[in-house]
Amino acid sequence: MGIVEVALKNMIVKIDDTLLYTQTDEWVRVEGDTITIGISDYAQKMLRDIVGVELPKKGARASKGQAVAVIESIKATAEIYTPAAGAVAEVNERLREEPELLNKDPYGEGWILKIKLENPKELESLLKPQDYIAKLQTAK
16 A cells, blocks of 8 residues: 555645545545445544444445445544445445444555446546545645
8 A cells, every 4th residue: 555645734634545536535446346445534534533334235236426335423424425336245344343443544444345346437537546635635
């Protein structure tokens, strides 16, 4: 993993430069025809203390842009969206008992789910790390 620290207006965030990102602050790791989805360090810092995660059922079909999981924190509730259509191949069961993994290790042990892709071309709209950094730096 290549972790890069980026200074924003009021915080330092870590960006894994081996991943792709969404406009809604999820990260995506592409491994063949399967993607792993999690939330960025920026997203977990904005949510603060994460206290719960609602995960989808394995085998459930998701459409591109569909909410597939819900994260609950002391501050807010956030939906997690899939950047591509497919079937849920795996969920991170540890998050049911240890939702704080999303705060402690968002790019590692805090992954949320894996999707078996129907159409890999749907990933073409994802942000490269440098584009995600630029998005964060220009956000209000």
